[in-house]
Amino acid sequence: MNIERIHVWDCVARFKQGVYTNSRCQKSTTRSRVFQILGTGGWKGFGEVVFPFALAPYLEEELIQAEGIFFSELIGKNVDHLMGRAEAFRTQEAHWSSVAFAFETAWYDLQGKQQNATISSILHGKRSHRVTPYISISVSDQRELREQLRAKTKYEKIIQLKLTNQSWADDLAWIHQILDHHPPVELLLADANGKWSVSEACGMISRFQDPRIIWEEPCATYSENAQVEQMTRQRVMADQCVGSMGIAEQAVREKAVSAITIKPAYLGGLSTSRYLLDRCAERGVRVRVDGPWCGGIGAAAVLHLAAGVESELLIASCNLQAPLETLAMPGGVVEFPDGKLSPPEGPGLGLKDESLDERFGVPQAIYST
Known part of the structure; x- marks a missing residue:
């Protein structure tokens, strides 16, 4: 299966109690980058770049600015390139591990859906x-x-x-x-x-x-x-x-x-x-x-x-x-x-095969051939 399109959204969620406090910092929101990979045959795989709680905003922006490069490089490639890129991210600074996690999540989601198996069983x-x-x-x-x-x-x-x-x-x-x-x-x-x-x-x-x-x-x-x-x-x-x-x-x-x-x-x-x-x-x-x-x-x-x-x-x-x-x-x-x-029942992550476009609306970025 090859990667045909990638849709990306910026997701900010508020804490229900207003402010969440630990000894390192106080925050009222968290931020992540959610993406949907569309492969040949209509397969969809989901990933979420989960920013570390105390990550400096400028480092968040560094990862976001780099998306144009690492997502574009995946278009037209076999989905197994997700795991290869994850391995490369793990050799970089610590905050890149969150991108590696997201790429692996999407790969396991796609594998589970193709095999009709949960990520846990894989x-x-x-x-x-x-x-x-x-x-x-x-x-x-x-x-x-x-x-x-x-x-x-x-x-x-x-x-x-x-x-x-x-x-x-x-x-x-x-x-x-x-x-x-x-x-x-x-x-x-x-x-x-x-x-x-x-x-x-x-x-x-x-x-x-x-x-x-x-x-x-x-x-x-x-x-x-x-x-x-x-x-x-x-x-x-x-x-x-x-x-x-x-x-x-x-x-x-x-x-x-x-x-x-x-x-x-x-x-x-x-x-x-x-x-x-x-x-x-x-x-x-x-x-x-x-x-x-x-x-x-x-x-x-x-x-x-x-x-x-x-x-x-x-x-x-x-x-x-x-x-x-x-x-x-x-x-x-x-x-x-x-x-x-x-986790939810069903293949892959268990999040069914719904399109994230219906949940989040127009993507912030789209990468395609």
């Missing part, structure tokens, strides 16, 4: 299962935290709490609020977003001996986080500090932290993430599979990866569309009454 060679999600909470004060907890259901048992990293008193109070007053919680991911020094992290973590806590990214680097786990003997999860394949593989090989996150949009695609999952399974390193907040295409791709991971290995995944107003986007996540998630 990746894992077996039937996917439903995934336990985590719920991410970002608040500015304890009153807001109480309100959010009241809205949670008995099925929401894994909570990620974005810590302020500004007031230890607030962070302590918020952690106790969840552990002491929210009975359904089975696991709390206390996320410092890499803002603590090793000594600060050890000082905070030593105040707790609750086995329900995993301390997510207390420090900025993998080596610091490994040191914190060694010193405190409490579970640490490495997140964005293992955002490159080299460091992620080192973390798995050394097994110096209890868990890592696998983010296909940062690691350069589904194939590289699948490779890393295999290494985690061999070493017994537990994982969380997710990524930056995004639309339905990116969310579905990530869930297809998560849905084939053995439950003993997978801590959780999440609905990456959940905090966003994404009415125009295809629904990339299926939520069940028991709170579990799965």
Whole structure:
């Protein structure tokens, strides 16, 4: 199959709660680039360039300005060139990994549709299962935290709490609020977003001996986080500090932290993430599979990866569309009454074969012969 046309849209989604806050930045919107590849025979494949949450605007524009080159080069080529270009993007600066992820997503979508198979079955060679999600909470004060907890259901048992990293008193109070007053919680991911020094992290973590806590990214680097786990003997999860394949593989090989996150949009695609999952399974390193907040295409791709991971290995995944107003986007996540998630049923991403032109209107750019 050859690529005949590519349609591209700019997609900006607002956060439902107004502003989403973590220790690195505050944002009211997220941005992605959605594209539709039309191949010979009428086949359609979808991709979404998911910009990292804290990516500088000038770097977003750098990727957008380069579209005219890398999309034009694909016209008339076999769809397998998508995977070749993804490999090339992974050799560039880190923010190009999001483009590699989008290209691989489109390739897997097309392959799944041609084979009448889901992306999950192509990746894992077996039937996917439903995934336990985590719920991410970002608040500015304890009153807001109480309100959010009241809205949670008995099925929401894994909570990620974005810590302020500004007031230890607030962070302590918020952690106790969840552990002491929210009975359904089975696991709390206390996320410092890499803002603590090793000594600060050890000082905070030593105040707790609750086995329900995993301390997510207390420090900025993998080596610091490994040191914190060694010193405190409490579970640490490495997140964005293992955002490159080299460091992620080192973390798995050394097994110096209890868990890592696998983010296909940062690691350069589904194939590289699948490779890393295999290494985690061999070493017994537990994982969380997710990524930056995004639309339905990116969310579905990530869930297809998560849905084939053995439950003993997978801590959780999440609905990456959940905090966003994404009415125009295809629904990339299926939520069940028991709170579990799965990607949509159907070949490829499971987003059927609808034309994105009908959802988004006139494309911002069209590339064709």
